[in-house]
Amino acid sequence: MTSTRTRLISAAAATAVIASSTLFAAPAAQADGGYYGTWTLTAVKAGEIKQKCDGLPQEEDKCRAGMTLALKANYRYVSTIKGLEIILLPGKGDFVTTTMAGTASHVIVFNTDDYPTFLRVWKVTLKGTRYGAPSKMVLTGSFGENPEDPSDDAPIKLVFRRDAK
Amino acid sequence: MAPTIKRIIAAAGTTALIAGVVMVGAPAARADGDYYGTWTLAAIKADGQKVKCEESEGLCPGGQTLALKTNYRYAASAYLARILMLTDKGDGKGSFATPVFPGTQQQVLVLEDDAGGIVPLGSAWQMVLKDKRSGSPTKLVLSLQTGFGEYTLVLRRDAQ
Numbered sequence A: 001m002t003s004t005r006t007r008l009i010s011a012a013a014a015t016a017v018i019a020s021s022t023l024f025a026a027p028a029a030q031a032d033g034g035y036y037g038t039w040t041l042t043a044v045k046a047g048e049i050k051q052k053c054d055g056l057p058q059e060e061d062k063c064r065a066g067m068t069l070a071l072k073a074n075y076r077y078v079s080t081i082k083g084l085e086i087i088l089l090p091g092k093g094d095f096v097t098t099t100m101a102g103t104a105s106h107v108i109v110f111n112t113d114d115y116p117t118f119l120r121v122w123k124v125t126l127k128g129t130r131y132g133a134p135s136k137m138v139l140t141g142s143f144g145e146n147p148e149d150p151s152d153d154a155p156i157k158l159v160f161r162r163d164a165k
Numbered sequence B: 001m002a003p004t005i006k007r008i009i010a011a012a013g014t015t016a017l018i019a020g021v022v023m024v025g026a027p028a029a030r031a032d033g034d035y036y037g038t039w040t041l042a043a044i045k046a047d048g049q050k051v052k053c054e055e056s057e058g059l060c061p062g063g064q065t066l067a068l069k070t071n072y073r074y075a076a077s078a079y080l081a082r083i084l085m086l087t088d089k090g091d092g093k094g095s096f097a098t099p100v101f102p103g104t105q106q107q108v109l110v111l112e113d114d115a116g117g118i119v120p121l122g123s124a125w126q127m128v129l130k131d132k133r134s135g136s137p138t139k140l141v142l143s144l145q146t147g148f149g150e151y152t153l154v155l156r157r158d159a160q
Helices: A003-011 B003-012 B078-085
Strands: A037-046 A049-052 A068-071 A076-079 A091-099 A106-112 A119-127 A136-142 A155-162 B037-046 B049-052 B065-068 B073-076 B093-097 B108-113 B124-130 B139-145 B150-157
Touching: A106 B108, A119 B108, A119 B124, B065 B078, B073 B078, B078 B108, B078 B150
Parallel strands: none
Antiparallel strands: A037 A049, A037 A068, A037 A155, A068 A076, A076 A091, A091 A106, A106 A119, A119 A136, A136 A155, B037 B049, B037 B065, B037 B150, B065 B073, B073 B093, B093 B108, B108 B124, B124 B139, B139 B150
């Protein structure tokens, strides 16, 4: 496993291996604005490993409860998510969304205020739109293939709920 | 971390994390289309050290190209594709987009590889077009802070 993945997974304390992770449907392009609001991180998945974010503040080896990502209408974000620094730096910054012309993948790009080229991009899927604004957001990415272990091709998912407590 | 980047980092002799990053000015937004064409990797900069890409092989071989097509498809040479995506996975082909941050006007090159998809750590690079004195820009500069150092790829249009 690559060092990046090792640190991410260990940082998220993903010790629980699930035999059958829930599959998410392919994302559809979302109308601009459905992602605005404050989102609470509820789970981190890396391949078959899932870590619920229900840890106590003092439990540094777990994904802590109550970590949020706020996406504002002025294209500014505020993240309190810790433990995933290499792929989503906590703090404030700018974001932009776009749809890939070829695949219709909807993506969101973050850029922290602290380092102007610390760009991170995720495929974004919004769900639960039957009664208005989406209530669930999933950010999806891949680490690519680990050349030392081709079977280790872990996708990573960050699962959010709007204003979840 | 992909072996390619490992070798670049090792060659640059850097172990520092993101504490002392050189600040890069936000680029002005460019008119859509200036980036179309075939670009050749001319140099890689890592933490202040520059490696020219002019050898037949080695740390940065010459002749590595990135083609940005008008149908929003890209094609990258194998070595350059691995650097861009920071992974060994992918076939160097995929879709691209060039969104601009509304607040800073910073333009981004987003790459979605046909095989590897979106890689959070490597699929988005700051994009600056330069040397536009005589029409189309002749220089494309891509920058990314990986967390293990900042990397800048200097590409020239149709450079040989």
